[in-house]
Amino acid sequence: MLDNRQPEIDIAVVGAGIIGVACALQLARQGRRVVVIDQQEPGMGASFGNAGHLATEQVFPIADLSILMRLPTMLMDPMGPLRLDWKYLPRALPWFARLLLNLRPAAYQRTVAGIRALNESSLGAWQRLLANIDRPQLMREDGSLLVFERAESRKAIEGLQARMTQQNVPVDCWSADAVQQAAPQLSERIQGGLFFPRTGHFLDPYRVVCELVEAAKASGVTFLKRQVRDGQLQAQGVALITDQGRLAARQVVIACGAHSARLTQALTGKKVPLDTERGYHLMLPHEQDRLPFAVTSLERKFIMTPMSDGLRLAGTVEFAGLDRPPNMQRAWQLHRLSRGLLRHELSAEDATPWMGFRPSLPDSLPIIDRVCDGRVLLAFGHQHLGLTQAAVTAELVAQLVSPIYLPQPLGLPALAAYRLDRF
Incomplete structure (x- = not known):
């Protein structure tokens, strides 16, 4: 039976990661009564352990047609940079089949255009968001560097x-001398690299979430620690069924990352092909100030990001679903990969490993959409670019929430590429 009572909550945001919290803050500042619901404390999912890199340069999908040739290695090498757990293979095959279809030329170009549009707007959106909470110092816009060590890699770099x-x-080609001058701690074996001046990083990604949470609370947002088990459309909005009872709202924003598919299907009837890239990091607390900016290795396929609490090594991708326990050897493998990349070996004393779930769709684009007569908003599927694209996604969701859209900030991308009905 439909519930015709007017909900007291304007918008329920399901998911207290960086995207959900950023959306909640934007909506509350429009005068909305907002509640954020998550079974964990804010920022304790993928937002806690991301690489911290604002990866605006990464406009290409992580996969290309060479993934077919790499499939045997992906299955057999548990420590490889791109890993597919063989026990998960039957469930992963339909997703990978759709991934391959999206690597056809026309589809691939649509993906690149969609990623690029979000990335080009991302730094500006973060500047606006951090300025609004008076915390611009949390972001460093100092660029990032992709290095290579083997002479035969020069062709790939070019x-x-x-x-x-x-x-x-924006990209600059750096010689070996230029690399050494900017980052003298790196090994003399490095042949050169590409410097991306319009990128940056966060000194503490978790603190960014916490600062946004405090700003959201100050704007009237309520945070509830509950598990959302189901949802139903109602005449006046949406009812969410949680482990602590029902909660009604006029609109809901689904922003719970890799866990978004089930609630999306319950409310929209659409089965979304959402999978997860399990990402690992290793935090080295005794390596503050080792690097001036984020450095990625072309051959070793991982990134090192300087943070206030040390140096974070990250960058592997594992397809094994949401249920299998983490293989923390993959995190420790990152330290082994770093050997020889710097003049002096990194200290792993007191290092802490971590694993989290990156929500991924087979066309490498997120879903950002308004469906079910405006009662359901979708903001998930950003794969490894969730941190990068969080602020611009929040601005886009703020545009979608009201039937009369707000004036659009300059530079925001059109939403056609991110619609739910593309699946």
Whole structure:
């Protein structure tokens, strides 16, 4: 039976990660009564352990057609940079089949255009958001560096530079001397690299979430620690069934990352092909100030990001679903990968490993949409770019919430590429 009572809550945001919290803050500042619901404390999911890199340069999907040739290695090498757990293979095959379809030329170009549009707006959106909470110092806009060590990799670097230039990604080619001058702690074996001046990083990604939470609370947002088990459309909005009872709201924003598919299907009837890239990091607390900016290795396929609490090594991808326990050897493998990349070996004393779930769709684009007559808003599926695209996603969701859209900030991308009905 439909519930015709007017809900007291304007908007329920399901998910207290960086995207959900940023959305809640934007909506509360529009005068909305907002509640954020998550079974964990805010920021304790993927937002806690991301690489901290604002990866605006990463406009290409993580996979290309070479993934077919790499499939045997992905299955057999538990420590490889791209890993597919063989026990998960039957469940993963339909997703990978759709991934391959999206690597066809026209579909691939649509994906690149969609990623690029969000990334080009991301730094500006973060500048606005952090300025609004008076915390601009949380973000460092000091660029990032992709290095290579083998002479035979130069062709790949030059090809990547050409592709990025074609996509209007700001990029500079650095010689070995330029690398040494900017980051003298790196090994003399490094042949050169690509520097991306329009990127940055956070000194503490978790603190960013916490600061946004405090600003949201000050704007009237309520945070509830509950598990959302189901949802139903109602005449006046949406009813969420939680482990502590029902909660009604006029609108709901689904922003619970890799856990978004079930609630989306319950409310919209659409089965979304959402999977998870399980990402690992290793935090090295005794390596503050080792690097001036984030550094990625082309051959070793991982990133090192300097943070206030040390150096974070991150970057592996594992497809094994939401239920299998983490393989923390993958996190410790990151320290082994770092050997030889710097002049002096990184200290792993008191290091802490971590694993989290990155929500991924087979076309590498998020879903940002308004469906069910405006009662359901969707903001998930950002794969490894959730941190990068969180602020711009919040601005887009704020545009979608009201039937009369707010004036659009300059530079926001059009939403056609991120619609739910593309699946």
